[in-house]
Amino acid sequence: MRKRAQIMVGLAGGIVLLAGWWVYGQFGVMAQAKETKVSGETVKVRLMTDVGKAGSVVEVPKVSRSDKEWAMRLTVEQFRVGRAAGTERAFCGVFNDNHKKGVYFCAGCGLPLFLSADKFDSGTGWPSFFQPFAEENLGEETDSALGMSRTEVQCVRCGMHLGHVFPDGPKPTGLRYCINSAVLSFQEEGLAPEVETILLGAGCFWGVEEAFAKFPGVKSTEVGYAGGWTKSPTYEEVCGHGTGHAEVVKVEYDTKKTSTEKVLEYFFTVHDPTTMNRQGPDVGDQYRSVIFFTRPEQEEVAREVMGKLGRERKFSRPIVTRVDFAGPYMKGEEGHQRYFEKNGGGCRR
Ligand SMILES: [Zn+2]
Structure with missing residues (x-):
């Protein structure tokens, strides 16, 4: 099963090459995108240790890329959701129904974001979690779009828009992180690959x-x-x-x-x-x-x-x-x- 997960990541990489180039062509503004500069900004996060657990807090550089670079790395849907704050259609994301054990990490920068053990069926049509892998790894912002006041959640390292968090989740946190599948990658739990x-x-x-x-x-x-x-x-x-x-x-x-x-x-x-x-x-x-x-x-x-x-x-x-x-x-x-x-x-x- 682990091998299948690896192959999925590999295939996604191949698709990125093609789809990213297509996105690049669709967004005229990207042609003027500046080259990415290393900003020097850092952020405190928790990485995943060998045993699939959160490590201690470490300070890492923020990931900053131009739209041109993001378009090369992401699929069309990943770019629309993650870089343009879009939302995938309910019940259409690949991880809504995923019941395998493992870790969900940011498709943009590889930062671990959620664990399968914290996933629950909210019935909303989007993958839902009652807590993040580590609080440090998520950034939050008030989102006033659509005439509502919601709390947007982002990957704290690369700024990828992930979804929203609502105060109507199950115990023990009472929170519901409503996340788009498109911006997540999944690594199934198990023995490390050979x-x-x-x-x-x-x-x-x-x-x-x-x-x-x-x-x-x-x-x-x-x-x-x-x-x-x-x-x-x-x-x-x-x-x-x-x-x-x-x-x-x-x-x-x-x-x-x-x-x-x-x-x-x-x-x-x-x-x-x-x-x-x-x-x-x-x-x-x-x-x-x-x-x-x-x-x-x-x-x-x-x-x-x-x-x-x-x-x-x-x-x-x-x-x-x-x-x-x-x-x-x-x-x-x-x-x-x-x-x-x-x-x-x-x-x-
Ligand atoms: Zn990220």
Whole structure:
């Protein structure tokens, strides 16, 4: 069953690529959207630990993206509901009738939002919960649209509109969080998958792939592009800094032979995480230090590892690596796969 959930997430990712581009074409205003800037704003949230529980409060950067980037990452319906405060039709959302055990997380930024244990059948036609995964993870605002005063709930990290909260829920809280399925992703409870995927940016992807291909427990590696706002970037476009993509290595690892922690600890040894857009002689945003996680638990591990390295003062300057929920990923051209194996040479660093 877990595998099915993983496949669903994978399929959704594929659809995002197509649908997002369609949305982009429909909203003329997006063409003028500015590139996303890192605002420096932070927010306090609780991430999900390995055992599916809320961890302690941590301070993480707010997620800020242009409409152009959101359109690339979200489906048409996700964009309409999540970024334009829309509402899906009652009884039509995919999670209204979902009775599986698991966690619902933000489709925009991967933040855990609700647990199946807190879901109840409200009869309204929308997924309903009597409490959030963590109070810190939701933002609330008064919504006076439609001539009513309601309390809107949003993802506190990325601002995704989720739905509303009403004071007519069941015990013990008496609250009813009325949430749109479209803005949620679901991860079914169970054993962790045998093979996990993570996208890692650490400079020129030729050398990063060479480093990870030989790491014990890694099943496969592939170079590609992630984190940008165009559909099918070429190497030349990415190097031209016009698409926002990072050169990344898609790493698939066997959780019986290694762990997210070990993979990420290794990640911090193969590059300099204190220089955001520079690795040795390579300068540019495509070389940024970035971890794109595909499961909420990976984010918690990533931030733990970074915190530990910081406390141990492993680097003389602060770690600037960005941790972001994986959006569309595009495989790089065949000539860039296993580049050093095919062409000789080695990592320049
Ligand atoms: Zn979010």
